Amino acid sequence: MNRRKAIRNLGLAVPGSLMLPSLLACKDESDPTPQIPFDGKVIVIGAGVAGLYAASLLDQRGVNVEILEASTVHGGRIRAAASFADFPIELGADFVQGDNSVWYQLIQNKGFSFASGSADEVWMIDDLAKNLSEISDDSDVGLVQDFVGNLANFNGTDRSVAQAITDDGIGDRVAHILNGKVGNRYGSDNDKLGILGIAQELALSEVGQDRFTVVGKDHLAILESEFFSILSKIQYEAQITSIDYSGDLVQLSDAGGNNYEADMVIIAVPISVLKDEDINFAPALPTDMRIGISTFSMDPGFKVALRFNRNFWGDNVRSVFADGIVPEYVSVGLGRSERNKVLMANINGSSATGLLGMEDADIVSMLLADLDRIFGNEIATTNIFDSLVMNWSNEPFIRGAYSYAPVGAADNRALIAQSVSDKLFFAGEATNLKGNSGTVNGALESAERVVEEIVNVLVPE
Numbered sequence: 001m002n003r004r005k006a007i008r009n010l011g012l013a014v015p016g017s018l019m020l021p022s023l024l025a026c027k028d029e030s031d032p033t034p035q036i037p038f039d040g041k042v043i044v045i046g047a048g049v050a051g052l053y054a055a056s057l058l059d060q061r062g063v064n065v066e067i068l069e070a071s072t073v074h075g076g077r078i079r080a081a082a083s084f085a086d087f088p089i090e091l092g093a094d095f096v097q098g099d100n101s102v103w104y105q106l107i108q109n110k111g112f113s114f115a116s117g118s119a120d121e122v123w124m125i126d127d128l129a130k131n132l133s134e135i136s137d138d139s140d141v142g143l144v145q146d147f148v149g150n151l152a153n154f155n156g157t158d159r160s161v162a163q164a165i166t167d168d169g170i171g172d173r174v175a176h177i178l179n180g181k182v183g184n185r186y187g188s189d190n191d192k193l194g195i196l197g198i199a200q201e202l203a204l205s206e207v208g209q210d211r212f213t214v215v216g217k218d219h220l221a222i223l224e225s226e227f228f229s230i231l232s233k234i235q236y237e238a239q240i241t242s243i244d245y246s247g248d249l250v251q252l253s254d255a256g257g258n259n260y261e262a263d264m265v266i267i268a269v270p271i272s273v274l275k276d277e278d279i280n281f282a283p284a285l286p287t288d289m290r291i292g293i294s295t296f297s298m299d300p301g302f303k304v305a306l307r308f309n310r311n312f313w314g315d316n317v318r319s320v321f322a323d324g325i326v327p328e329y330v331s332v333g334l335g336r337s338e339r340n341k342v343l344m345a346n347i348n349g350s351s352a353t354g355l356l357g358m359e360d361a362d363i364v365s366m367l368l369a370d371l372d373r374i375f376g377n378e379i380a381t382t383n384i385f386d387s388l389v390m391n392w393s394n395e396p397f398i399r400g401a402y403s404y405a406p407v408g409a410a411d412n413r414a415l416i417a418q419s420v421s422d423k424l425f426f427a428g429e430a431t432n433l434k435g436n437s438g439t440v441n442g443a444l445e446s447a448e449r450v451v452e453e454i455v456n457v458l459v460p461e
Helices: 003-010 049-059 102-109 139-149 161-167 172-183 195-204 219-226 271-275 287-295 349-353 360-375 413-417 440-458
Strands: 041-045 064-068 120-125 128-131 240-244 250-254 259-262 264-267 280-282 301-308 317-321 328-330 342-348 384-391 424-426
Touching: 041 049, 041 250, 041 259, 049 064, 049 219, 049 264, 049 440, 064 259, 102 219, 102 440, 120 172, 139 172, 161 172, 161 195, 172 317, 250 264, 264 440, 271 287, 287 413, 301 360, 342 349, 360 384, 424 440
Parallel strands: 041 064, 041 264, 120 317, 240 280, 264 424
Antiparallel strands: 120 128, 240 250, 250 259, 301 342, 301 384, 317 328, 328 342
């Protein structure tokens, strides 16, 4: 089998197509999956989305794969609370980005549907909660919408999103709305986020910018269903602390003193793990790669689910953008729940940093007071039924929300996505080169890329 045919059979690098045999095609069971001629071993570090998918692609093609996961669970930054409400609550990745994505098509081909229909928003302006549908003629509202709509067209000198907002003449009256719509959604806040990195990703991405929510099933359950056959290959509580790739085989050691070896290793860990140098590489990673890793950031991230006795924000409201500690509250039950009585506080960046060290009960009280301020009459405090706080910064092998490019880092993702010595291959949302970092689909695409890189090595021209 030549390399070109191997890649084609893997379903990778096919222009204009996302139809992966493992996930999306209705494959004839009598048609065997093409095998890769390789009797060695590949170790995958990390049982998140990228690690599971890469391992699955290789396993289906006869490659001996082992997955080493530092924690006691799989799924990475995908986690759910199945019994909190009358629908699954996503405590990690929630929206499906784009209907032309691997993730969207996987879910669709599993037979699950997406919530549909238009939705309103509530904006806190002039100390009043106003429905967007009622203030569309406000000139500042137009400025916000134009700024968001034109992000992909920015091509000037990199600067913070906050500075770009100021440069566009957008004042404090609505600047917090843009922090919710841009900075917070990209895992940080506008003071730290570089606008050029966002613009380049938006221009590069081909999946579409619409956001979808799944009806009737949580993301982790979907992943487990898709990758069921690979879950038995996961070894949990195996925190890799050293990787020596100086010899013919790659030697690995974990925090418990266990040793492993493989011909190739896929490193699918959050950028925070690489930045904090939890893994010692011998020899050291290439200088440009280490510089690239150092330039990216991953801020603290919280998700706080608030279940109320009644919906007081509006039956057709999707998001509430306010000027307090929470940049965006999301009505996560819209189109998914018959009751629609849950708000999810999505808190990243500096706002999340301010919550570190606080008790969950104190965080919830602060958010209820914030909602009372927005909607009045202590309506949140008197109607709260249940709450759940997810602090991703407390997860020892994750430590935050997701990667983002600060000012000056826009062109550096390729540096952290490069393979090393045909032995080390780096996957995960932070290494996505198709404009979809920070998303489940970005992690899936990175897995496809590293598998293609491995095929390039194993089946040369």
